[in-house]
Amino acid sequence: MQAAILAVGSELLGTERLDTNSLRLTAVLERHGVELRRKMVVGDSEAEIAAALGEALARVDLVLITGGLGPTADDVTREAVAAALGLPIVIDPEVLAGIERRFQKLGWKMPEVNRKQAAVVGGSQVLANSRGSAPGMRLDISAAGRPAPATLFLFPGVPSELTGMIVEYLEPWLAERSGGISRETAVLKIAGLPESLVEERITPAYGEFGRESITILAKPGDVLLVASAVGDAGQRRERLRAMTERLAGLVGDAVYAYSEEQTLESVVGDLLRGAAATLTVAESCTGGLLAERLTRVAGSSDYFLGGVVTYSNRLKTSLVRVPEALLAEHGAVSEAVARAMAEGVRAALGSDYGAAITGIAGPGGGSEEKPVGTVHLALAGPPVAPAAPGLAAPPVSSVPQIPPIPPTVEHRLLRLPGDRERIRWQSTQILLDMLRRRLLAAGTVAPA
Amino acid sequence: MQAAILAVGSELLGTERLDTNSLRLTAVLERHGVELRRKMVVGDSEAEIAAALGEALARVDLVLITGGLGPTADDVTREAVAAALGLPIVIDPEVLAGIERRFQKLGWKMPEVNRKQAAVVGGSQVLANSRGSAPGMRLDISAAGRPAPATLFLFPGVPSELTGMIVEYLEPWLAERSGGISRETAVLKIAGLPESLVEERITPAYGEFGRESITILAKPGDVLLVASAVGDAGQRRERLRAMTERLAGLVGDAVYAYSEEQTLESVVGDLLRGAAATLTVAESCTGGLLAERLTRVAGSSDYFLGGVVTYSNRLKTSLVRVPEALLAEHGAVSEAVARAMAEGVRAALGSDYGAAITGIAGPGGGSEEKPVGTVHLALAGPPVAPAAPGLAAPPVSSVPQIPPIPPTVEHRLLRLPGDRERIRWQSTQILLDMLRRRLLAAGTVAPA
Numbered sequence: 023m024q025a026a027i028l029a030v031g032s033e034l035l036g037t038e039r040l041d042t043n044s045l046r047l048t049a050v051l052e053r054h055g056v057e058l059r060r061k062m063v064v065g066d067s068e069a070e071i072a073a074a075l076g077e078a079l080a081r082v083d084l085v086l087i088t089g090g091l092g093p094t095a096d097d098v099t100r101e102a103v104a105a106a107l108g109l110p111i112v113i114d115p116e117v118l119a120g121i122e123r124r125f126q127k128l129g130w131k132m133p134e135v136n137r138k139q140a141a142v143v144g145g146s147q148v149l150a151n152s153r154g155s156a157p158g159m160r161l162d163i164s165a166a167g168r169p170a171p172a173t174l175f176l177f178p179g180v181p182s183e184l185t186g187m188i189v190e191y192l193e194p195w196l197a198e199r200s201g202g203i204s205r206e207t208a209v210l211k212i213a214g215l216p217e218s219l220v221e222e223r224i225t226p227a228y229g230e231f232g233r234e235s236i237t238i239l240a241k242p243g244d245v246l247l248v249a250s251a252v253g254d255a256g257q258r259r260e261r262l263r264a265m266t267e268r269l270a271g272l273v274g275d276a277v278y279a280y281s282e283e284q285t286l287e288s289v290v291g292d293l294l295r296g297a298a299a300t301l302t303v304a305e306s307c308t309g310g311l312l313a314e315r316l317t318r319v320a321g322s323s324d325y326f327l328g329g330v331v332t333y334s335n336r337l338k339t340s341l342v343r344v345p346e347a348l349l350a351e352h353g354a355v356s357e358a359v360a361r362a363m364a365e366g367v368r369a370a371l372g373s374d375y376g377a378a379i380t381g382i383a384g385p386g387g388g389s390e391e392k393p394v395g396t397v398h399l400a401l402a403g404p405p406v407a408p409a410a411p412g413l414a415a416p417p418v419s420s421v422p423q424i425p426p427i428p429p430t431v432e433h434r435l436l437r438l439p440g441d442r443e444r445i446r447w448q449s450t451q452i453l454l455d456m457l458r459r460r461l462l463a464a465g466t467v468a469p470a
Numbered sequence: 471m472q473a474a475i476l477a478v479g480s481e482l483l484g485t486e487r488l489d490t491n492s493l494r495l496t497a498v499l500e501r502h503g504v505e506l507r508r509k510m511v512v513g514d515s516e517a518e519i520a521a522a523l524g525e526a527l528a529r530v531d532l533v534l535i536t537g538g539l540g541p542t543a544d545d546v547t548r549e550a551v552a553a554a555l556g557l558p559i560v561i562d563p564e565v566l567a568g569i570e571r572r573f574q575k576l577g578w579k580m581p582e583v584n585r586k587q588a589a590v591v592g593g594s595q596v597l598a599n600s601r602g603s604a605p606g607m608r609l610d611i612s613a614a615g616r617p618a619p620a621t622l623f624l625f626p627g628v629p630s631e632l633t634g635m636i637v638e639y640l641e642p643w644l645a646e647r648s649g650g651i652s653r654e655t656a657v658l659k660i661a662g663l664p665e666s667l668v669e670e671r672i673t674p675a676y677g678e679f680g681r682e683s684i685t686i687l688a689k690p691g692d693v694l695l696v697a698s699a700v701g702d703a704g705q706r707r708e709r710l711r712a713m714t715e716r717l718a719g720l721v722g723d724a725v726y727a728y729s730e731e732q733t734l735e736s737v738v739g740d741l742l743r744g745a746a747a748t749l750t751v752a753e754s755c756t757g758g759l760l761a762e763r764l765t766r767v768a769g770s771s772d773y774f775l776g777g778v779v780t781y782s783n784r785l786k787t788s789l790v791r792v793p794e795a796l797l798a799e800h801g802a803v804s805e806a807v808a809r810a811m812a813e814g815v816r817a818a819l820g821s822d823y824g825a826a827i828t829g830i831a832g833p834g835g836g837s838e839e840k841p842v843g844t845v846h847l848a849l850a851g852p853p854v855a856p857a858a859p860g861l862a863a864p865p866v867s868s869v870p871q872i873p874p875i876p877p878t879v880e881h882r883l884l885r886l887p888g889d890r891e892r893i894r895w896q897s898t899q900i901l902l903d904m905l906r907r908r909l910l911a912a913g914t915v916a917p918a
Contacts, residue, residue, distance in 0.1 A: 035506045037497045038685060040488045049485045058483045059518060061511040070507060070529075077525045081518075218583050221542040233543060239481050248484075303779075309765025310758030313779040317757025320833050320890060328781040330789070331751075331761040337776040337819060341789070371785060385768055437576060440601075441630065442768060 023056045023199065026078035030090035030099050031179055032065035043088045043184055050188055054196040055204035055252055056084060066090060071102035075174075079163065083172045086192075089179030091156040093136045099176060100159075103143050107163065110144040113137075114157070117148060121155050143176075149191045154183040158191065205252050208262040210269055211279040212245040213286050213455040220245045223272045231265050242444050243451035244286070247273075278458055286454045287315045293461035294325035299374040299403075301457075303329035304342045304367035306354065306380040307397065312450045327373050332363070342366030342378075353392070355380050360398035361431050368402045368429060375403040375460075376429075377453055381436070383445045395438040397449045401456050402429040404464065432456060471504045471647065474526035478538035478547050479627055480513035491536045491625075491632055498636055502644040503652035504532065514538060519550035523622075527611065531620045534640070537627030539604040541584045547624060548607075551591050555611065558592040561585075562605070565596060569603045591624075597639045602631040606639065653700050656710040658717055659727040660693040661734055661903040668693045671720045679713050690892050691899035692734070695721075726906060734902045735763045735770075741909035742773035747822040747851075749905075751777035752790045752815035754802065754828040755845065760898045775821050780811070790814030790826075801840070803828050808846035809879050816850045816877060823851040823908075824877075825901055829884070831893045843886040845897045849904050850877040852912065880904060 027048070029041035044061050051058050059082050064070040071090065078085045090099030104111050118140035125132040139156045142148050149158035156178045164171035175192060177184050212220055217240035224247070227236060231249070239246040247269055251261035270277050278289050294301055303312050313329040316322055330341045335354055338344040343366040344359055352358040360380050368376025381397030388394035405427060436452060438445045475496070477489035492509050499506050507530050512518040519538065526533045538547030552559050566588035573580040587604045590596050597606035604626045612619035623640060625632050660668055665688035672695070675684060679697070687694040695717055699709040718725050726737050742749055751760050761777040764770055778789045783802055786792040791814040792807055800806040808828050816824025829845030836842035853875060884900060886893045 035496065035509065037493050037500060038687065040490065040493070042488065045485055045488070048483065052485060059513070059515075060522065061483065063509040065507070073525075073529065074508065077521075081521065218541050218581050222581055222583055225543075228543065237480055237484075238542060238544070239487075305758075308762075309770075309774075310753075310761030310777065310779070313758030314756075314762045317779070317781065318891070322757070323781055326757075326781055328785040328789070329758065329779040331758070331765070331777040331779075333765065333771055333774055333776040340819070341776070341778070371788070439572070439576065443766070444630070 023084055024059050024082040025051055025056050025084040025086060026059055026082045027061045028071070028074050028078060028085060028087045029061070029063045029179070030066065030071055030087060031063075032067075032096070034063045034089075035065050041088075043179060043181060046181075046185060046188060047086050047088070047192075050193055050196065052205050054200040056196065056200070066096040066098055068098045068102040068105060071099055072106035075103060075106045079168075079172055079174075083170055085172065085174045086177065087175065088177045088184060091139070091158070091176060091178050093133075093139050093155070097138070100141055100143055103161075103174070103176065107143070107161070107165075109146075111141050112144045113140050114142045114148055115140075117142065117150075117157050120150070124155055146176075149175075149187060151178060151183055151187060152190075153186045154178055154180055156183075158187050160191070160195075204254070204258075205250060206258045206262060207248050207250045208266050209249070209280065209282050210247040210266065210273065210277050211282075211284065211286075212247065212273055212276045213278050213458070214243060214452055215245060215273070215276045217245055220247070220273060220276075223274075224269055227265070227268050227272060230268065231261075235265070236269070242440065243448045246282075275459070275462075276455075278455070285319070286451065286458065288319045290454050290458050290461070291316070291319045291322055291325060293458060293465070294375075297374075297461060297464065299461070300325055300327050301375045301377065302327050302367045302371040302373040304338075304363040304376070304378040305329065305331050306333060306338070306363075307383040308379045308381075308446045308449050309333060311446050312377065312379060312453060315450055315454070327371055330367060330371075338363065342370055355382055355392055355396060355398060357398050357400075357433050357435065360400035361402075361433055364400035364402040364431055365429060375401065375457065377401050377457060379449050379453055381445070381449060383442045383449075385442060393437070395436070395440070395445055397436040397438060397445065399434045399436065399449065399453045399456060400431055401433075401453070401460060402431045403460060405430045432460065471532055472507050472530040473499055473504050473532040473534065474507055474530045475509045476519070476522050476526060476533060476535045477509070477511045477627070478514065478519055478535060479511075480515075480544065482511045482537075483513050489536075491627060491629060494629075494633060494636060495534050495536070495640075498641055498644065501653055501655075502641075502648040504644065504648070514544040514546055516546045516550040516553060519547055520554035523551060523554045527616075527620055527622075531618055533620065533622045534625065535623065536625045536632060539587070539606070539624060539626050541581075541587050541603070545586070548589055548591055551609075551622070551624065555591075555609070555613075557594075557609075559589050560592045561588050562590045562596055563588075565590065565598075565605050568598070572603055594624075597623075597635060599626060599631055599635060600638075601634045602626055602628055604631075606635050608639070608643070653698060654706045654710060655696050655698045656714045657697075657728065657730050658695040658714065658721065658725050659730075659732065659734075660695065660721055660724045661726045661906070662691060662900055663693060663721070663724045664688075665693055668695070668721060671722075672717055675713070675716050675720060678716065679709075683713070684717070690888065691896045694730075723907070723910075724903075726903070733763075733767070734899065734906065736767045738902050738906050738909070739764070739767045739770055739773060741906060741913070742823075745822075745909060745912060747909070748773055748775050749823045749825065750775050750815045750819040750821040752786075752811040752824070752826040753777065753779050754781060754786070754811075754826075755831040756827045756829075756894045756897050757781065759894050760825065760827060760901060763898055763902070775819055778815060778819075786811065790818055803830055803840050803844060803846060805846055805848075805881050805883065808848035809850075809881055812848035812850040812879055813877060823849065823905065825849050825905060827897050827901055829893070829897060831890045831897075833890060841885075843884070843888070843893055845884040845886060845893065847882045847884065847897065847901045847904060848879055849881075849901070849908060850879045851908060853878045880908065 146159035159176040161174040237248040249265040251258040332338040344362040363378035384394035594607035607624040609622040685696040697713040780786040792810040811826035832842035
């Protein structure tokens with residue numbers, strides 16, 4: 023079954039509101055394996071509604087219309103549907119009695135304008151609306167020239183009323199046809215690879231599973247793969263398992279999560295907690311974004327001790343002990359200073375890992391040698407390599423500790439495209455991925 | 471002129487994402503008096519895109535398409551448009567060279583898949599994309615059977631790229647046709663008042679200017695009023711001036727800006743720069759969000775020296791000198807500690823103003839006495855009151871300085887509703903508004 027959603031309402035063509043009702047409808051359609059082919063929004067115009075309905079019916083066999091069923095003059099969905107299908111408008115006596123009762127209960131006489139809400143498209147199945155006065159309708163259309171009959175639902179646009187009618191009418195109708203829930207998805211989240219490179223890597227999976235069953239959603243430095251499977255419960259589970267395994271194999275260790283709820287910062291947090299390790303950060307161009315991302319995660323105080331935003335050079339020296347000579351010789355945006363910041367914040371604030379970012383986020387401040395987008399990342403922490411033979415094993419303890427041997431400091435130089443916001447975001451994204459890989463590597467040396 | 475917007479992307483037919491790009495396009499259309507007749511969303515399917523384009527062209531004379539111009543296999547907008555209009559696809563050598571240069575600058579070889587982004591619809595005007603690699607296109611369509619020629623724009627779906635192309639290409643093209651902007655808006659941005667209270671205050675203006683000419687857009691702690699006027703240039707200017715003045719009078723000093731580009735952090739930044747004053751911050755529950763917001767503003771290094779995220783109690787003592795006894799007696803979330811953090815960060819980091827936030831963002835950590843949403847704000851700075859008579863006037867200097875007299879520390883206790891993200895946002899919003907009011911008050915005592 024293929025579907026289209028048509029939202030009616032001039033306010034949905036303005037600059038303020040979007041048709042969010044379609045998301046609820048889409049969720050129900052997906053669960054029942056109905057493919058949504060298009061969404062449309064038109065204003066409160068009979069001609070526009072009728073045209074959109076005609077176009078939709080030419081391409082799909084289920085059309086869901088929301089809005090335009092109210093009592094006011096600009097509510098014209100009934101009339102448009104009747105005109106498009108060559109059907110009459112009739113007053114439904116039962117609906118009319120129900121509306122009159124509602125007003126009586128409030129102690130009011132029904133305003134004449136509400137009489138219109140008892141108008142229904144002739145030949146439709148009227149769907150009572152327990153949360154409001156405008157009923158919905160279902161129409162089965164088997165016009166000459168159609169290869170197969172189509173179905174049309176008319177729903178009110180008020181979200182609470184729509185939600186009720188989805189549960190009462192749409193869901194049971196779909197369940198009867200689909201014989202149970204039939205579509206499921208699995209996700210893979212990927213850090214640090216551009217969308218085009220992810221696409222290149224997963225191309226074999228398109229051939230094996232069908233291109234339409236894999237979707238790529240990308241934002242800078244963060245790619246989401248969505249795999250979907252149709253069938254009975256066993257088939258879906260088996261197919262999603264196979265797709266996930268294959269995609270993970272093709273993408274490699276850039277996959278950082280298998281659920282949409284997990285973020286790069288929550289994954290890093292789980293790894294830190296698992297290693298009973300602590301983290302501090304020193305930020306310059308990202309101005310606190312790294313700390314802010316880390317602390318979006320509830321419970322991050324388990325492993326994140328704090329950080330410093332050393333926006334001025336003076337604070338780089340006073341807070342994280344970057345030697346003035348180093349700043350003078352290399353400049354604040356340099357490998358030497360990034361390394362010194364990472365080591366300095368780790369030592370000064372007393373954590374297992376220390377991360378640092380210094381760069382030029384723009385729009386000003388760039389030069390020929392160090393253009394906007396130049397960013398140095400550094401990560402200081404316990405040595406990654408296993409202890410050399412002959413040395414005693416370090417004492418095992420669940421209490422975070424700073425080993426007496428000098429930390430290993432990794433460094434990366436980035437040349438990032440984009441504007442200030444994007445450069446700042448990408449810098450934190452790549453640093454978090456460095457930290458994730460470092461913690462994974464540390465974990466393989468000394469598994470918990 | 472009548473327009474339709476067609477958004478392309480299978481992800482826009484899922485349960486997560488809506489086509490928000492259409493809102494930006496609608497704003498530009500409205501400004502130029504173009505009526506939007508319909509919006510459509512289709513997936514990454516040549517047949518669906520071509521059908522939707524055909525339907526739109528039958529009803530309007532301007533079609534704006536977004537999305538599906540990327541490098542991956544599921545980006546098929548070009549092919550669909552070419553097929554629908556019977557035009558060929560050609561490789562644009564200039565675009566290809568540009569894409570290759572972008573990859574060279576990043577030190578990468580262009581992946582073969584990106585070659586596709588140089589493919590354009592034959593006969594189109596290619597619109598260079600300075601923010602990404604996929605160019606846009608404009609096509610003038612004067613097919614037989616059309617009463618009047620139509621125009622088609624193809625834009626990338628990435629919001630930042632689209633925004634750039636609207637400014638560079640769509641807006642000038644529309645301005646040429648509309649003979650000047652025919653609808654104009656003015657905005658007022660309001661901090662620290664709930665939407666319902668703003669609505670109550672401005673009710674008289676609804677009667678005076680018409681309800682439909684004033685729109686309220688709200689997010690937590692930040693309300694945007696949009697006043698709109700139609701007419702010739704003189705009428706619009708006069709009406710917007712009158713509306714702005716009236717609304718500002720009704721709302722009062724909670725209005726912090728009169729342009730959409732200004733943010734609370736940029737307004738605070740301008741005030742700090744104007745006062746030649748410097749700022750440092752100490753954050754606990756907001757975890758760096760305050761520093762991050764301040765440094766979103768380009769040039770913020772003029773006044774923002776840096777900050778500390780003292781997530782652990784130990785760092786509150788070591789970085790901003792909060793006495794351990796104070797923490798033990800009152801707890802980290804207390805007025806006494808907030809005040810000590812503000813004074814401490816100001817003194818330790820050497821700035822004119824020091825701001826501090828400590829609270830419980832949740833979901834865990836709340837108690838009967840200090841529930842989730844309990845937040846203490848403090849702001850330390852030069853005394854607000856004018857110098858007492860008989861005392862010598864303080865030395866005037868453009869160099870930022872810390873007065874030798876003890877700072878004035880303001881404090882606010884908040885009980886915020888909502889989830890972790892909202893509590894963190896609101897805390898920074900209200901602190902920034904405290905700082906704005908303090909700087910304004912300081913400015914009236916000693917105007918620059």
